[in-house]
Amino acid sequence: xxxxxxxxxxxxxxxxxxxxxxxxxxxxxxxxxxxxxxxxxxxxxxxxxxxxxxxxxxxxxxxxxxxxxxxxxxxxxxxxxxxxxxxxxxxxxxxxxxxxxxxxxxxxxxxxxxxxxxxxxxxxxxxxxxxxxxxxxxxxxxxxxxxxxxxxxxxxxxxxxxxxxxxxxxxxxxxxxxxxxxxxxxxxxxxxxxxxxxxxxxxxxxxxxxxxxxxxxxxxxxxxxxxxxxxxxxxxxxxxxxxxxxxxxxxxxxxxxxxxxxxxxxxxxxxxxxxxxxxxxxxxxxxxxxxxxxxxxxxxxxxxxxxxxxxxxxxxxxxxxxxxxxxxxxxxxxxxxxxxxxxxxxxxxxxxxxxxxxxxxxxxxxxxxxxxxxxxxxxxxxxxxxxx
Ligand code: KIV
Ligand code: ZN
Numbered sequence: 001x002x003x004x005x006x007x008x009x010x011x012x013x014x015x016x017x018x019x020x021x022x023x024x025x026x027x028x029x030x031x032x033x034x035x036x037x038x039x040x041x042x043x044x045x046x047x048x049x050x051x052x053x054x055x056x057x058x059x060x061x062x063x064x065x066x067x068x069x070x071x072x073x074x075x076x077x078x079x080x081x082x083x084x085x086x087x088x089x090x091x092x093x094x095x096x097x098x099x100x101x102x103x104x105x106x107x108x109x110x111x112x113x114x115x116x117x118x119x120x121x122x123x124x125x126x127x128x129x130x131x132x133x134x135x136x137x138x139x140x141x142x143x144x145x146x147x148x149x150x151x152x153x154x155x156x157x158x159x160x161x162x163x164x165x166x167x168x169x170x171x172x173x174x175x176x177x178x179x180x181x182x183x184x185x186x187x188x189x190x191x192x193x194x195x196x197x198x199x200x201x202x203x204x205x206x207x208x209x210x211x212x213x214x215x216x217x218x219x220x221x222x223x224x225x226x227x228x229x230x231x232x233x234x235x236x237x238x239x240x241x242x243x244x245x246x247x248x249x250x251x252x253x254x255x256x257x258x259x260x261x262x263x264x265x266x267x268x269x270x271x272x273x274x275x276x277x278x279x280x281x282x283x284x285x286x287x288x289x290x291x292x293x294x295x296x297x298x299x300x301x302x303x304x305x306x307x308x309x310x311x312x313x314x315x316x317x318x319x320x321x322x323x324x325x326x327x328x329x330x331x332x333x334x335x336x337x338x339x340x341x342x343x344x345x346x347x348x349x350x351x352x353x354x355x356x357x358x359x360x361x362x363x364x365x366x367x368x369x370x371x372x373x374x375x376x377x378x379x380x381x382x383x384x385x386x387x388x
Pocket of ligand 2 (some may be wrong): 013168170201203246
């Protein structure tokens with residue numbers, strides 16, 4: 001089993017998504033939950049960006065004792081000093097410095113030459129390494145950069161003292177096979193036999209962030225950057241819960257371990273939703289409201305006989321209290337009788353036909369049938385306490 005470091009950027013890249021900004025106390029609450037979840041590195045913010053971000057990073061740094069706290073900064077001396085200042089109280093600290101490496105970013109955003117960026121990388125990493133336990137360097141827009149030049153920049157960062165080199169798919173453009181190949185190239189040309197870690201940071205513009213992260217791990221990456229509920233710039237970042245459960249469910253093909261306690265995934269998702277005040281879509285993998293809900297009669301019967309018929313993981317394994325059978329017009333008698341049994345009601349054999357007919361008629365008119373509806377259509381032998 002190879003260990004994969006989980007670097008969570010919910011509080012930094014995640015917070016950059018529209019409508020997801022968080023107050024300082026909310027960030028600290030979320031950071032505590034990320035530590036409980038077992039995240040190795042919590043990226044708490046971008047201290048140079050604002051006073052608020054600086055204070056939040058400082059507060060998270062003072063709070064966490066087992067997870068490392070990372071602060072983001074450009075390859076600019078004043079940014080690095082601000083990040084270092086914010087991390088002063090951290091038990092374990094990381095400065096994460098980044099600069100773009102694609103020609104399009106160099107020409108239109110940075111207005112710098114390739115040689116300038118090499119110098120900026122060298123100077124920034126050397127400065128950062130005096131102010132934190134370790135330094136991570138990111139080559140922004142790596143997947144649209146010239147590969148030879150990208151390798152030169154990453155090599156410069158390693159020679160200057162970076163122990164983690166991050167390969168961001170900043171615009172969510174790459175494909176799994178192509179990204180895997182890029183990681184293999186970087187491993188061969190830049191890392192060699194050294195202890196330097198390759199990290200990946202995938203955006204979800206084509207819905208491929210988790211697939212690309214998995215391909216990268218198979219190709220040799222040993223740190224994955226992700227967020228709870230997949231929040232992040234534009235279409236978001238790789239979803240932590242999806243990446244982790246892919247590893248957990250497919251251990252046969254993905255022999256990698258992490259420090260994540262999977263039973264904290266659902267609580268982490270719910271906490272984040274309550275803080276940012278918007279929920280994940282109902283069909284979101286792992287943490288969506290319908291992720292373990294079964295409506296079709298055949299599926300419900302199968303799940304009631306043995307959950308493995310239609311569930312590749314148990315709701316309990318990700319911290320969901322129990323699977324929820326949604327009763328609707330596709331539901332069969334097994335699910336109906338099972339729900340009555342959970343409500344403490346036994347339907348006599350002689351009444352089953354009549355109760356099911358009433359249920360089917362109701363389900364035809366209503367989208368979902370709730371417990372109160374079932375009580376209303378049950379025969380008169382309902383215990384008084386339940387009918388009340
Ligand atoms: O998407 C990106 O390139 C980033 C970097 C700052 C790592 O968020
Ligand atoms: Zn990003």
